[in-house]
Amino acid sequence: MKISKLKKNTILKNGTIIDPLKNFEKKGDIHIQNGLIKAVGKISPHKSVNTIDCKGLIITHGFCDLHAHFREPGREDKEDLNTGSESALAGGFTTVCTMPNSEPPVDSPEVIRYLVERSNECPIYIHPIGAITKGQKGSELTEMGAMISEGAVAFSDDGLPVSDSGVMLNALEYSTMFDIPIINHAEDDCLKRDGLMHLGKTSTELGLAASPDLVESNMVFRDLELSIFTGARLHIPHVSTAKSVDHIKTLKKKNNKISAEVTPHHLYFIDEDLSSYDTNLKVAPPIRSKDDRSALIKAVKTGVINCVATDHAPHTIEEKEGTFDIAPCGMIGLESCYGAVNTILHHQNKMDLLSVIKLLTVNPRKIIGFNEDLFKVGTPAELVIIDPNQEWEFSKGNIFSKSKNSPFVGKKFKGKVHSTIVKNHMSFHK
Amino acid sequence: MKNIHLLGLKNYPREDIQTIIDTGYRFKEVLERPIKKVPSLQGKTIVNLFFENSTRTRISFELAQKRLSADTVNFSASTSSLKKGETFKDTVQNIEAMKIDAVVMRHPTPGSPLHLTKYIDAIIINAGDGTHEHPTQAILDMMSLHEKFGYLKGLKVAIVGDISHSRVALSNIYGLQIMGAEVTLCGPSTLIPTHAEDLGVKVNYNLDEVIEWADAINVLRIQRERMQGGLLPSIREYRTLFGITNERLESHKKEVVILHPGPMNRGVEIDSAVADSDQAIILDQVLNGVASRMAILYLLLGGKQEKEPK
Numbered sequence: 130m131k132i133s134k135l136k137k138n139t140i141l142k143n144g145t146i147i148d149p150l151k152n153f154e155k156k157g158d159i160h161i162q163n164g165l166i167k168a169v170g171k172i173s174p175h176k177s178v179n180t181i182d183c184k185g186l187i188i189t190h191g192f193c194d195l196h197a198h199f200r201e202p203g204r205e206d207k208e209d210l211n212t213g214s215e216s217a218l219a220g221g222f223t224t225v226c227t228m229p230n231s232e233p234p235v236d237s238p239e240v241i242r243y244l245v246e247r248s249n250e251c252p253i254y255i256h257p258i259g260a261i262t263k264g265q266k267g268s269e270l271t272e273m274g275a276m277i278s279e280g281a282v283a284f285s286d287d288g289l290p291v292s293d294s295g296v297m298l299n300a301l302e303y304s305t306m307f308d309i310p311i312i313n314h315a316e317d318d319c320l321k322r323d324g325l326m327h328l329g330k331t332s333t334e335l336g337l338a339a340s341p342d343l344v345e346s347n348m349v350f351r352d353l354e355l356s357i358f359t360g361a362r363l364h365i366p367h368v369s370t371a372k373s374v375d376h377i378k379t380l381k382k383k384n385n386k387i388s389a390e391v392t393p394h395h396l397y398f399i400d401e402d403l404s405s406y407d408t409n410l411k412v413a414p415p416i417r418s419k420d421d422r423s424a425l426i427k428a429v430k431t432g433v434i435n436c437v438a439t440d441h442a443p444h445t446i447e448e449k450e451g452t453f454d455i456a457p458c459g460m461i462g463l464e465s466c467y468g469a470v471n472t473i474l475h476h477q478n479k480m481d482l483l484s485v486i487k488l489l490t491v492n493p494r495k496i497i498g499f500n501e502d503l504f505k506v507g508t509p510a511e512l513v514i515i516d517p518n519q520e521w522e523f524s525k526g527n528i529f530s531k532s533k534n535s536p537f538v539g540k541k542f543k544g545k546v547h548s549t550i551v552k553n554h555m556s557f558h559k
Numbered sequence: 560m561k562n563i564h565l566l567g568l569k570n571y572p573r574e575d576i577q578t579i580i581d582t583g584y585r586f587k588e589v590l591e592r593p594i595k596k597v598p599s600l601q602g603k604t605i606v607n608l609f610f611e612n613s614t615r616t617r618i619s620f621e622l623a624q625k626r627l628s629a630d631t632v633n634f635s636a637s638t639s640s641l642k643k644g645e646t647f648k649d650t651v652q653n654i655e656a657m658k659i660d661a662v663v664m665r666h667p668t669p670g671s672p673l674h675l676t677k678y679i680d681a682i683i684i685n686a687g688d689g690t691h692e693h694p695t696q697a698i699l700d701m702m703s704l705h706e707k708f709g710y711l712k713g714l715k716v717a718i719v720g721d722i723s724h725s726r727v728a729l730s731n732i733y734g735l736q737i738m739g740a741e742v743t744l745c746g747p748s749t750l751i752p753t754h755a756e757d758l759g760v761k762v763n764y765n766l767d768e769v770i771e772w773a774d775a776i777n778v779l780r781i782q783r784e785r786m787q788g789g790l791l792p793s794i795r796e797y798r799t800l801f802g803i804t805n806e807r808l809e810s811h812k813k814e815v816v817i818l819h820p821g822p823m824n825r826g827v828e829i830d831s832a833v834a835d836s837d838q839a840i841i842l843d844q845v846l847n848g849v850a851s852r853m854a855i856l857y858l859l860l861g862g863k864q865e866k867e868p869k
Contacts, residue, residue: 330757334569336669336691336729341753406670450648452668454689 130215130529132252132556135510136179138162139555140172144183144514149190149487150501159188161510164553169504181555183514186547187482190490190503191223191511195283195312195390196366196438197463199225199255201247202240203232208443208531210244213463214251215529216441219558220463221489221513223253223551224499229260230287236260236271241279253551254511256282256497261300261311265289268296270303277307282497283364285312288413288458292318294351301361310364310388310496311356315348315373316414325454327415331400337453342421345414346372353380353387362386364496367440369395369414371424378433388496390438391425393462393469398422398536408449408456409536412440426478429488436492439466443532461530465523465537467515471544475517482517512550519545527558560858564683566672567692568733575858576738580702582854583847589626590850599861600629604659608651609635609686610666615821615845616686616696620663623852629860632659647671648678655679661860664688682859690724695855696820697730699848701738703840704775706847707816712739717769719801720779720828721750727820731777732758745769746779746801749790766801770808775816778803781828794827805832814838821845 141159146169148154160167174180199213208216210227217225227244229235235244241257248255259281263269273284284304291297291313304311324340326332332339349365353376356363368374368389381387398416410416428434442459449456467489474480474488491501503511523537548557561572568576589597605624609617617633624631634654651662661682664672669691672683687693705711716735722728722744735742742760744751755762763769770776785791798804803817817829817839825831834841 328753330754333752333754333758334729336689336726338690406673447646450646452647452666452671452674454668 130218130556132218132554135161135164135550135553135555138175138178140175140178140180141183141188141512141514142180144186144188146504147187147189147483147486148504149483149491150504152483154483159512161550164509166504166506166508166510168506185516187515187517189486189513189515191513191549191551192221192467192489193224193493193499194222194439194441194463194466195226195364195436195493195496197225197227197441198230198443198459199227200231200443202243206531207445210247210251210255212529212531213441214253214255216461216463217253218549218551218556219527219529219546220439220466221515221546221549222463223511223513223549224256224494225253226256226258226282226497228258228285228287230265230289234260234265236263236265238272238275238279241276241281245280252554256280258283258285258312260284261286261291261313262296267291267293270300273303273307273309277309283310283312285366286314288314290314290316290318290348294355297352298355298359301355301359301363305359305361308362310362312364312366313348313352314366314413315345315352317344317348320344320347324415325411326403327400327417329400329418331403335404335406342370342372342417345370346376349373350376353377356387357384360384360386363388365389366438367392367395367414368425368428368434369417369421371421374424374428374433378428381433388435389433390436390493391429391434392440393437393466394460394536396422396425396429396473397469402536406453407536408451408453409460409534411453411456411458412442412460413458426473429474430478430480435488435496437466437470437488438493439463441530443530444534445532446534449534459534461528461532461535464527464529465535465542467546468521468523468542468544469537469540471517472542476543509552510550514547514549515544516547517544519543521545563859564672564676565694565855565859566676566683566685568694568697568730568737569692571694571733571737573737576698576701576734579698579851579854579858580705582858583702583851586626586853586857587847587850589853590846596626596628598628599857600624600627603629603661603860605629605631605661605663605856605860606654606659607631607633608654608662608664609633610664611687613665613686615848616665619845619848620686620852622849623856626849627853627856629856647674651675651679655681661856684855684859687726689726691726692730692733693726694730694734695848695852696727697734698855699844699851700731700777700818700820701734702847702851703818703844704816706843707840708774711735714740715743715772715774716740717743717745717773717776718779719745719766719769719776719803721781721785722746722755722779723750723752724782724785725779727777727779732760743769743772747791747797750785766807767811770811770815771813773815775818776803777818777820778829779820780822780824798827801828803829803833805830808833816840818844
């Protein structure tokens with residue numbers, strides 16, 4: 130990937146600026162000087178200025194992902210912070226929060242410090258999420274205070290649910306001192322058992338061990354109640370069922386610190402797509418039914434779900450070549466995110482572009498507490514330029530992750546990232 | 560034959576199932592002769608790739624291959640040895656590199672035969688993939704029913720036992736429906752798939768009602784592991800509710816044909832007296848297994864599609 134340093138003065142000319150914070154859309158230019166926003170509006174042409182023609186394109190805040198796995202330290206054969214950054218840039222993401230399930234897990238201030246130092250060398254902003262419990266084992270709390278001082282932005286045991294309700298209660302209670310989000314992978318292992326996919330007609334036809342939607346919604350319900358009881362900040366990752374949506378809709382009224390995300394793949398695929406036993410569609414939580422997918426789209430449109438997060442999960446070809454039972458869960462998702470989400474929400478479900486952009490920008494930033502006013506003069510430029518109507522086919526050539534495990538390969542999208550600006554650099558993705 | 564492989568019976572062409580059954584009768588005749596061998600697949604090489612233990616299916620396939628004069632190689636591997644190092648892909652590609660014409664595979668993972676088609680060019684016959692399908696078993700069951708009744712269309716067949724963990728049940732459901740038979744499932748509610756009725760079958764937990772309704776009952780094996788998994792309280796309870804006992808059959812004033820894919824747990828899901836009675840066609844199933852597998856191998860590997868060597 131070619132990432133070039135911005136000239137001292139760069140003007141993005143004749144674009145359509147969408148400000149997802151102040152909710153406006155207008156034609157105009159953006160002047161970036163020394164990597165900072167200098168001016169937004171009508172800018173008269175200068176000499177010795179690098180001008181980038183943005184006619185017909187949208188200029189908006191760089192995307193922010195709350196849920197990615199960059200595998201560093203420990204599994205650099207799948208991804209590292211540098212390749213993860215390139216994958217993010219290709220998807221228009223300028224800020225990414227990484228999950229703590231590395232080897233060793235991110236469960237101490239020392240590992241947080243290491244990741245923060247490493248991320249300073251990377252072309253995007255990477256913020257580590259720390260583990261809730263030591264070793265992600267679900268019993269003893271990590272040193273949240275010290276980890277926050279080193280740069281942890283949230284806490285999660287990632288793919289491992291905090292099964293013990295008492296531990297979850299303590300974690301939420303403890304987190305209230307710092308007012309920081311707790312993110313729990315909601316799957317009840319006792320109900321899930323050996324389930325490999327969503328229980329339904331398709332799983333019956335395929336003969337695959339399956340588990341019902343309750344696996345998720347039961348634990349979502351528990352977590353919601355615990356967050357109301359403690360007043361803690363709870364963020365629910367990758368919501369996948371209609372039942373979870375119902376619980377969130379009802380209970381978030383009782384605690385305004387509850388938020389929720391959905392992945393592009395749960396918005397795009399349904400369980401029937403697993404008929405070919407494609408291991409790239411093996412994810413946790415699993416791809417759900419058509420009705421669940423409709424409920425998720427509706428929840429996004431009505432604001433019950435606040436943001437889109439990719440759950441970018443790189444795995445080696447060798448691992449995904451195995452049979453369905455032994456292949457690991459997860460798919461990569463940064464590069465294909467905007468194309469998939471814009472196709473489903475904006476074009477197929479008539480959600481307006483501003484609202485779609487909010488799901489990837491101000492809404493996730495608000496959940497973590499990042500700066501949301503990215504057009505403010507003096508702010509380091511973190512922007513993405515997109516063409517919301519460009520039709521294209523997602524191919525392996527669009528993937529910059531070290532891993533290629535994407536079921537989106539070969540899918541036709543409407544809406545594409547044109548270029549990404551962050552940390553005084555710009556990358557083009559035609 | 561419309562399909563190159565036999566991966567499962569879902570959406571399998573009706574005419575092709577009928578052709579297999581009809582050809583099966585012809586090979587059954589061969590099996591009655593003093594010399595039970597024909598040269599139909601001479602020069603063809605078939606690998607029996609068994610990633611899971613099997614006695615009767617493997618022997619049945621091997622006999623069918625030998626009766627057709629094919630060269631056969633047996634490969635047995637426990638999946639645990641695969642997990643140690645060599646991948647599924649390596650194993651099968653290595654075997655295919657030795658120039659073989661067909662693979663008969665049993666594997667514990669649903670979908671693995673379809674997975675195999677991505678890696679090798681040989682003809683693939685599914686000999687059971689986990690809890691998914693076991694198409695050759697369903698074909699031999701249908702051949703046995705056809706032989707007994709003379710028709711399949713409109714036949715009332717009940718499948719009794721652990722449906723959720725049974726590849727035999729799913730292939731029988733698909734196959735029998737394609738042939739126009741009616742299917743009712745009967746067994747403990749914890750061992751019948753939640754979405755079974757979506758497959759177009761009836762579910763009835765009352766065995767006596769099912770016996771009244773059925774022309775034939777296919778009795779499935781109950782495994783003791785199901786007790787540990789918390790799906791069944793006890794064998795005693797199972798026998799009371801779902802056991803095909805002599806007493807229960809005698810209480811119905813009708814003759815119902817009994818099938819069992821084996822291996823049987825005598826005294827658990829079926830009484831010895833029933834298994835050995837005239838109404839059971841369990842041993843016919845075994846012989847028809849060889850005959851129908853000969854038919855499948857012949858139709859997929861040889862038959863009319865055989866090209867002349869250049």
